[in-house]
Amino acid sequence: MAGSQLTPVETALEHILAQAPVIDRTETVPLTEALGRILAEPCLVPADVPPADNSAVDGYAIRHADLAEEQPIPVSDRIPAGTAPLPLAPGSAARIFTGSEIPEGADAVVMQERVEVTDSGIRVLAAVEPSQNIRKRGQDLRQGDQALPRGTRIRPQEMGLLASMGMAHVTVTAPLRVAILTTGDELVEPGEPLKPGQIYNTNRFTLLGLLEEAGCEVVLCETLEDTREATVETLSRAASSADLIITSGGVSVGEEDHVRAVLEARGGLSLWRLAIKPGKPLAFGSISGTPVLGLPGNPAAVLVTFLVVGMPYIRRCQGRATTPPVGERLPAGFEVPAPSVRREFVRARKALLNGKTTIEAFPNQSSGVLSSACWADGLAVVPENTTVKPGNLLTYYSFNELLG
Numbered sequence: 001m002a003g004s005q006l007t008p009v010e011t012a013l014e015h016i017l018a019q020a021p022v023i024d025r026t027e028t029v030p031l032t033e034a035l036g037r038i039l040a041e042p043c044l045v046p047a048d049v050p051p052a053d054n055s056a057v058d059g060y061a062i063r064h065a066d067l068a069e070e071q072p073i074p075v076s077d078r079i080p081a082g083t084a085p086l087p088l089a090p091g092s093a094a095r096i097f098t099g100s101e102i103p104e105g106a107d108a109v110v111m112q113e114r115v116e117v118t119d120s121g122i123r124v125l126a127a128v129e130p131s132q133n134i135r136k137r138g139q140d141l142r143q144g145d146q147a148l149p150r151g152t153r154i155r156p157q158e159m160g161l162l163a164s165m166g167m168a169h170v171t172v173t174a175p176l177r178v179a180i181l182t183t184g185d186e187l188v189e190p191g192e193p194l195k196p197g198q199i200y201n202t203n204r205f206t207l208l209g210l211l212e213e214a215g216c217e218v219v220l221c222e223t224l225e226d227t228r229e230a231t232v233e234t235l236s237r238a239a240s241s242a243d244l245i246i247t248s249g250g251v252s253v254g255e256e257d258h259v260r261a262v263l264e265a266r267g268g269l270s271l272w273r274l275a276i277k278p279g280k281p282l283a284f285g286s287i288s289g290t291p292v293l294g295l296p297g298n299p300a301a302v303l304v305t306f307l308v309v310g311m312p313y314i315r316r317c318q319g320r321a322t323t324p325p326v327g328e329r330l331p332a333g334f335e336v337p338a339p340s341v342r343r344e345f346v347r348a349r350k351a352l353l354n355g356k357t358t359i360e361a362f363p364n365q366s367s368g369v370l371s372s373a374c375w376a377d378g379l380a381v382v383p384e385n386t387t388v389k390p391g392n393l394l395t396y397y398s399f400n401e402l403l404g
């Protein structure tokens, strides 16, 4: 696959995913630090949630059968949330609150707005169904069931769910250790003055942000000179501490492009040149057994290829599902007059056009124009060998979905 032909995106993904090792290192973290982490084992429900039947409203717990008797019904008890109720005395009602446990013997709760309170008890003013306003024990989670599968990424709602089961700690996969190597003699770090011929190192920061959002640990972040010696030395050093090396630049055909050349010379290049736009010269291989994802240097190509190729790889290593993103089918609000053999990922966003949701494309899709990606909220896909007219349906993926 490292020949001169462009490899289709699907074929490349299949090839790369087949080589993604699932990380088996785990660690136990406090729930307060679990956001964004990935469950290393399925989470089984230790006890029903909620642990007891409880009231959905503020009102009165009753026996449904007592409604057939003469009213008012005397109020024999008061059950604030957080207390353990006594059984409901026959022929009586209990004052109850939202979240209070239902007393034994009660089988319905009447909202207080549906009740007239008199000196001798309550009169129920509306029809009441059996079980009305009772939230059943275990309605959320049943003891012994699987609450969350292995590989779940913990979002705020999963933090809440784990807490609802009383879990103070969770076992998660250790973060994927990633090295970021940016290549280019023209690169200068932000904060330094620019000399003629120099530009700021953009990709380092895009990649730092992407990897943080993807839940990875950046173990090394260096910029290398455009020489074969520096490339061999730094790649080899990174290989000893990282699970994955991500490089930017140096994968095209110029004699200053050393990343692809070094991988090839060491027999570790397994994929080069994809039918993707931007990002064509993407390279994948390994050095000393550590996988290397060689992203092209152009800043928009880095973002697109990371999202389309890098994220599925990372997800697989993290033990997460790698089902392709779903996206949305939406009409294009732009034109692509000339077909390309490469699948194009257009920096785009949704817009309302005459009341209809449409995909709007940033006018300059050059892979050197990163402001396109800041303007955009996602990527629209123009399939290979296809022209686009306004109104044609395209698939649109939000950045959130691609990075989720």
Ligand SMILES: Nc1nc2c(c(=O)[nH]1)N[C@H]1C(S)=C(S)[C@@H](COP(=O)(O)OP(=O)(O)OC[C@H]3O[C@@H](n4cnc5c(N)ncnc54)[C@H](O)[C@@H]3O)O[C@H]1N2
Pocket: 182, 183, 184, 186, 187, 199, 200, 201, 202, 203, 204, 248, 249, 250, 251, 252, 253, 254, 257, 278, 279, 280, 281, 295, 296, 297, 298, 299, 301, 367
């Ligand atoms: N003769 C050909 N030239 C090029 C081809 C081709 O097929 N034949 N492909 C072009 C395409 S497409 C791309 S994409 C680039 C990829 O080039 P490299 O991966 O070798 O990257 P570089 O040459 O090192 O850099 C490309 C471009 O990006 C800028 N850059 C690199 N790193 C950074 C960084 N960290 N921050 C900001 N900007 C960066 C660099 O200055 C160059 O302008 O090759 C085309 N050429």
Ligand code: MOO
Pocket: 276, 277, 278, 279, 280, 281, 296, 298, 300, 301, 367, 368
């Ligand atoms: O594939 Mo390159 O990123 O098109 O310029």
Ligand SMILES: [Mg+2]
Pocket: 249, 250, 251, 252, 253, 254, 256, 257, 297
């Ligand atoms: Mg180059």
